[in-house]
Amino acid sequence: MKSFFTLSIFVCCSFNLSASFKNEAFTPTIKSVKLESSNSNFDLPIITLNSAEQINLSFDLLSNDAKEFSYTFMKCDALWEKSENIFYHDFAEGMEDQFITDFEFSENTTTNYIHYTLDFPSEESKFLISGNYVLIVKDVESSNVVMTQKFYVVESKTKIIPAPKIPITFDFKNTHHLINFTVNHSLVPSDNPMNEFRAVVIQNGRYDNAKYNLKPSFVKNNQLLFDDEKFNMFEAGNEYRILDFRDLKQVGQGVEEIFYQDSIYHVIPTIDYKRAYSKYKQTFDNNGQFYIEKKPSFGNPNLTSDYAYVHFRFARKIPLDSSSVFVLGNLNDGEIKRTFKMTYKDSLEHYEAHILLKQGVYDYAYASKKIGDQSLIWENTDGTHYQTKNTYTILIYYKGFNDESETLIGVKRFIFQ
Structure with missing residues (x-):
């Protein structure tokens, strides 16, 4: 029997063209x-x-x-x-x-x-x-x-030279990445480079922890140096967990059970335990990406893949103090969304979230956010290690004194481990 969810459609009445946009x-x-x-x-x-x-x-x-x-x-x-x-x-x-x-x-x-x-x-x-x-x-x-x-x-008008490194500061050298870089802007001459150029750095497609409005710390001969440890540092995080439910008839990687109930499939991932304070273990992931796919394969997977409620569980004897826990990955468009916020169950001693997803392979992790913070952190949930492999994207922007709009004049993507 086919199912269709009668979901109340709402449009964000507070949609505001003057505010910062999100996915x-x-x-x-x-x-x-x-x-x-x-x-x-x-x-x-x-x-x-x-x-x-x-x-x-x-x-x-x-x-x-x-x-x-x-x-x-x-x-x-x-x-x-x-x-x-x-x-x-x-x-x-x-x-x-x-x-x-x-x-x-x-x-x-x-x-x-x-x-x-x-x-x-x-x-x-x-x-x-x-x-x-x-x-x-x-x-x-x-x-x-x-x-x-x-x-x-x-429009590629700059040459960006990444110089990532492990921080030398004791508190961060085992847990963070420092993303320094140099920009050659000889094709975009400027009399006021400190005010006309700025940079953004994005880690694994995440907007919640992106570094915005970075200014050069040194300028010389069409070269902009960005090397401020205070602003260029990222929590390295950990390798993502993998959930594979391409086949709804047998369990895949990270899956404990699959069943059909109330006209929809349910996927129970293996219960996850915290990796904070554990030693780093190298695994292969896709840095938070997900792929829609169905097994056995037939037809167009975008049309033949089914939906299932995925019941994530993150074991913890007591809830985190003054913090919320979220499911993290590109399945949330790189943003913090309430549909990915987990609820703590005292009787079961775990956090849980029930998320409707399409058949495929998903990278995911668990991260926490303190009240008032703008970004998610790995430290208290899945741990953070300098050995973690991450994808970074550097974006260089320019707006001259007489320009009406800010332009994007350079992009550099690289992997650092």
């Missing part, structure tokens, strides 16, 4: 959102200005019936705030509002959904300047915003 779906019936670049050099959705590269959006609408969606773009600064004093046709060609026309219905699944896809830019719609952008998707019938997704358009 977010504003209705619980939109799932499995992915924004990917055709440029394999990046794991973030980044394309090069005036190139043939495209970004692909895909998502599922949990429903028996298709809906019409439209989309538009918003130009932002490096902090993901709307660029002021700039209009749509200053940064893009083509119609400001367009329709998502490619969609297909799920096939032989117990949960009905419609799979939508969109490739952009196209011949009729191109970007004119580089920088940070937000894709805004709307429900045509209600005109409500249902989704926002971040992406980047870069």
Whole structure:
């Protein structure tokens, strides 16, 4: 029997174009959102200005019936705030509002959904300047915003030379990475480089712990040096755990049990124990990524893969003091979301979270957030070790004195261990 969840659709009434944008779906019936670049050099959705590269959006609408969606773009600064004093046709060609026309219905699944896809830019719609952008998707019938997704358009005008290292400070040398780097901006001359350039560094596609608004600590002969230990340091974390439920008829890696109940599959991962204060153990992961896939394989996995409630459990005899625990990974779009927040069960002595996910392979971990903090940390849950392999992306921004909008003039992705 096929199932469809009667979920109350809500649109974020506080959606505010003046606030910082996040990767977010504003209705619980939109799932499995992915924004990917055709440029394999990046794991973030980044394309090069005036190139043939495209970004692909895909998502599922949990429903028996298709809906019409439209989309538009918003130009932002490096902090993901709307660029002021700039209009749509200053940064893009083509119609400001367009329709998502490619969609297909799920096939032989117990949960009905419609799979939508969109490739952009196209011949009729191109970007004119580089920088940070937000894709805004709307429900045509209600005109409500249902989704926002971040992406980047870069023009390569700088040479970025990473110089990552282990911190020398005693308190951090075993647990953190220091991401220093040098930028050559000879193609972008500036009389005021301290104020006209800034950098952002992102670890494993995470926006919650990204380092924003980095300024050079030294400037000389078109060279910008970023080496401030106070601002360039990241908690190294640990290797991600892996959950494989591509096959719903037999257990895969990290799975204890699978059963079908109330018209939907349920996946019980092996109960996880804290790795904090344990020795580092090298394992192979995908630095937080996830992949939609079905076994046995037949047809298009985007249409034949089913949905299941995944019941995560993180064992701990007592709850963390003044902190919340979250499931971490790109399954949450790199943002802190309440749907991934875990609840502590005193009688069972564990945290738990029940998350609806599509069949596939997922990297995940557990991280905590203290009240008032803006980022998640590994220290008290899965531990943090300098040996951990992480993917880092450095982004360089420029805005001259007379420029209306901030541009993205360089990107460098690398792996550090």
